[in-house]
Amino acid sequence: NAGVTQTPKFQVLKTGQSMTLQCAQDMNHEYMSWYRQDPGMGLRLIHYSVGAGITDQGEVPNGYNVSRSTTEDFPLRLLSAAPSQTSVYFCASSRDSSYNEQFFGPGTRLTVL
C-alpha cells in the first residue's frame, strides 16, 4: 500500500493562477480531508468528504473547491490563487468519520507570489 499520496510536493504560483492539488489513497477509506498548515496555527480543515459524491466545508473553505468522484481521489482546486493561500497543504484519510486514526500524506508546499 502506498497510503496517502500527494502531488506535487512543491509549487510556486503567481497571483490569479489556478491549479489542482492531487490526493489519492489506496486503503479504501471513506473519509478524506484537506488541511492547511501555517506557522503557529496548527492544521485547519479546509474541506472534507465522508464518501464518494459527498463533500462539505471545513473551517477555512473560501478560495478552495473540492470534488469526490471516486473513493480513491480527492483533489483540491484553487481557482484564483492569492498570497494568503501560501501554506503547506495536507491531505488525510480515515476508514470513516467515526474511526479516528487519520493517515496523512507528505504535504504540498505552495507559494503564491
Next chain:
Amino acid sequence: GQQLNQSPQSMFIQEGEDVSMNCTSSSIFNTWLWYKQDPGEGPVLLIALYKAGELTSNGRLTAQFGITRKDSFLNISASIPSDVGIYFCAGHPYNFNKFYFGSGTKLNVKP
C-alpha cells in the same frame, strides 16, 4: 468554530528529562488524539483516547482524556533526541465529522 488551546508553544529540554504538554477545548470533545510531526512530513498518530478519564500509554508516551471532556495531556518520559518534533493535539466533537487541531508544541531535546 471550535478552539483548541495547546501549551506550551515550545520546549527546550535536556535528554532524559520528562515532558508534559496539554490541550484544552472550548467545548466537549468525543475523542482526543495526539500526533507527532517530523520536519517535512505529515503528522503521525501517537495515541487516541475515546473515553473520559481514559489513560493510555504507548511506550514512553502517556496521554489522558480529561474527565470534563474538555482537556487532554501528553507526557513523554525519559526524552531522547528522536523525540524532537512538533506535537499536536486534535479533537473530534460529538456528532461532528470535523477534526480540530491545536497549534502544536515544538519540542527540542538537547543531547
